[in-house]
Amino acid sequence: SNGADPIDAQIAISNQNARIEGDNAEDWHHNALSVVVVGASGDLAKKKIFPALFAIFYEGMMPKHFNIYGFARSNMSDDEFRDLIAASLTCRVDQKEDCGDKMEYFLDRCFYQPGQYGSEEDFKKLSDRMTETEQHQNKADRVFYLSIPPSIFTQVAGAASKGASSPSGWTRVIVEKPFGKDTESFNKLSADLYQHLSEEQMYRIDHYLGKELIENLTVLRFANLVFEPLWSRQFIRNVQVIFSENFGTEGRGGYFDSYGIIRDVLQNHLLQIVSLFAMETPTSLAAEDIRDEKVKVLRNMLPINMDDVVIGQYKGRNKHGVKKPGYLDDKTVPAGSRCPTFCAMAMFINNSRWDGVPFLLKAGKALKSRTAEIRVQFRHVPGNLYSAKLNQDLDRAANELVIKIQPDEGIYLKINNKLPGLGLTLDQTKLDLSYSSRYKTHLPDAYERLILDVINGDKRLFIRNDELEAAWKLFTPVLQEIENREMKPELYPYGSRGPVGAHYLAAKYGVRWG
Ligand code: NDP
Ligand code: BG6
Numbered sequence: 001s002n003g004a005d006p007i008d009a010q011i012a013i014s015n016q017n018a019r020i021e022g023d024n025a026e027d028w029h030h031n032a033l034s035v036v037v038v039g040a041s042g043d044l045a046k047k048k049i050f051p052a053l054f055a056i057f058y059e060g061m062m063p064k065h066f067n068i069y070g071f072a073r074s075n076m077s078d079d080e081f082r083d084l085i086a087a088s089l090t091c092r093v094d095q096k097e098d099c100g101d102k103m104e105y106f107l108d109r110c111f112y113q114p115g116q117y118g119s120e121e122d123f124k125k126l127s128d129r130m131t132e133t134e135q136h137q138n139k140a141d142r143v144f145y146l147s148i149p150p151s152i153f154t155q156v157a158g159a160a161s162k163g164a165s166s167p168s169g170w171t172r173v174i175v176e177k178p179f180g181k182d183t184e185s186f187n188k189l190s191a192d193l194y195q196h197l198s199e200e201q202m203y204r205i206d207h208y209l210g211k212e213l214i215e216n217l218t219v220l221r222f223a224n225l226v227f228e229p230l231w232s233r234q235f236i237r238n239v240q241v242i243f244s245e246n247f248g249t250e251g252r253g254g255y256f257d258s259y260g261i262i263r264d265v266l267q268n269h270l271l272q273i274v275s276l277f278a279m280e281t282p283t284s285l286a287a288e289d290i291r292d293e294k295v296k297v298l299r300n301m302l303p304i305n306m307d308d309v310v311i312g313q314y315k316g317r318n319k320h321g322v323k324k325p326g327y328l329d330d331k332t333v334p335a336g337s338r339c340p341t342f343c344a345m346a347m348f349i350n351n352s353r354w355d356g357v358p359f360l361l362k363a364g365k366a367l368k369s370r371t372a373e374i375r376v377q378f379r380h381v382p383g384n385l386y387s388a389k390l391n392q393d394l395d396r397a398a399n400e401l402v403i404k405i406q407p408d409e410g411i412y413l414k415i416n417n418k419l420p421g422l423g424l425t426l427d428q429t430k431l432d433l434s435y436s437s438r439y440k441t442h443l444p445d446a447y448e449r450l451i452l453d454v455i456n457g458d459k460r461l462f463i464r465n466d467e468l469e470a471a472w473k474l475f476t477p478v479l480q481e482i483e484n485r486e487m488k489p490e491l492y493p494y495g496s497r498g499p500v501g502a503h504y505l506a507a508k509y510g511v512r513w514g
Pocket of ligand 1: 043150152177
């Protein structure tokens, strides 16, 4: 062996293909690309978008003639803007050598244009500046990333499309969540956006779809013979989709309070996972084929029963002298707010594959750990020959497939195995694929994959309007019920496992949370 891990070489080739397999391979070399981040002074832009854009460039995936533009109301010079971005850029651990040079090259291609969000004039000024950097190419393609509060999505879409659409190439717009607060506001937002943008131009982002293990979910199901035959009510007892964070809403309380955990996480990230998990085999990997199957799952879901919903809110905790604030201690949260920071619910898909199988969704802030995972609990072995030899009850000894989305990405299958030795006792253990031991490579951030897909015109990992329509149809009655009845969330201490009610809910379906 020459010391190089062959899997690293395969990953490098696979990454190369991501670039040249795109529909517009020719455009990579010949067209100018301008990426505009609207709301460039904001949190998401700094934390995720600029680092992702740099990573795409760093990995050699950015078209040759690219430029990045920031747009927001704050006054900044290009240099101040570059300083702001530079602070958040990082290089891949494994390729540090030319990091400084690449950063400098990237920053030289970043520009800032201050302006008012609703002003066509200001977007025209931006467009004039873009034209200067685009003029040596025949065609110029433009991406607008709307990293701004949803209250101004429409006015920006209007002003930007009138003032700064590309005169020669395509113009695509990335829209961040939340897409409305309920069916009514979603319909309005959607109709308003369609006045300025076509469906083809719009990329509605759900960054969970850009996570490595989520993209792998369909590979696991459809490229392995051993899972798909088991993927139904016949063998699966329940499915859990779990999201937890070990920090509260500190700092984002203002935004959070008018949405709550159901809109913030369940309605989008977790529901998207369920639809990918449960969908039928799509006709092909084309975006429309996949989204056709996902939306069928959402339309097949039964209305959510309020008896199957538990909401919670975290309260302060003082443990071993370490004080943690409650949700209501956040200065940006209105006094006495009943906004849920935790929710667990059972959902059912009313089709022949999933009839009767509980899909248990759970999401919460300020819990014990930060994790996101899918747990698939299988039925127990009927007439198990070894039932007397198990050191667990039958349900606990049943197989379980765990897809660990983050952290410590991996997939494992819990199996029963004989304890080695002269005795005959079974041991519950794991067939374990841990990404960090199998693949030494750095996993790309979700935003890297998704922005690259926008540049490539690939909508597989973006949300179609009808998916959102179906998602809001499911969640609007629940949200109305909670808000109209002013339901009181069950309090749970910061850093705990969440409200006790969630355990009762699971127990009702014979489930113990994994
Ligand atoms: P910010 O609140 O940081 O807002 C972004 C920028 O918008 C600000 O820098 C500000 O720029 C401008 N702005 C803020 N409030 C207003 C207002 N009321 N009217 C006009 N302009 C305003 O948002 P984030 O960066 O946190 O989020 C951007 C988008 O991404 C939102 O839609 C959010 O829901 C979504 N998102 C954010 C995540 C995060 O982790 N932050 C995660 C997932 C989604 P200026 O004053 O300079 O014009
Ligand atoms: C965002 C939510 O969509 O996802 C946040 O608005 C949440 O509240 C975040 O913290 C979690 O994303 P990740 O990628 O850190 O798990």
